[in-house]
Amino acid sequence: MKLTGADKRYLRKSAHHLNAPLQIGKEGINDNMLTQINEYLEKHELIKISVLQNNDDDMNExxxxxxxxxxxxxxxxxxxxxxxxxxxxxxKSSKYSLPSKSND
Incomplete structure (x- = not known):
């Protein structure tokens, strides 16, 4: 699935009010964190993750x-x-109706 620009705008708007339920710290990503993020995404489809200042990883990577x-x-x-x-x-019902029809 590839998100279009319109999809990303819609999802950014939807994520604006979300709190970040998980934080990535100095230790970076581990298997437990991946499991937690995946479980959250299965229930909510959209997640905001906070990266703490003590994390030295490149944000894009x-x-x-x-x-x-x-x-x-x-x-x-x-x-x-x-x-x-x-x-x-x-x-049964997605919380997010993406503008592009190709993602259905």
Whole structure:
């Protein structure tokens, strides 16, 4: 699934009010964190992740690594926040109606 510009704008707007339930610290990403993020994405489809200042990883590389590991899409990287989206086809009703029809 590839998000269009319109999809990303819609998801950025939807994620604006979200709190970041998880933080990535100095230790970076581990298997437990990947499991937690994946479980959250299965329930909510959209997540905002906070990266703490003591993390020395490059934000773009970190976001791409997360997206690749979780089979998710990077919606936005802004400041110390990463927003990821992963469509869950098993949900009865998705919380997000993407503007592009190609993602249905």
């Amino acid at each position: 970190l976001a791409m690594s997360l997206a690749q590991s979780l089979k998710a899409e990077v919606v936005q990287i802004i400041g110390s926040k990463i927003i990821l989206y992963k469509k869950n086809y098993e949900l």
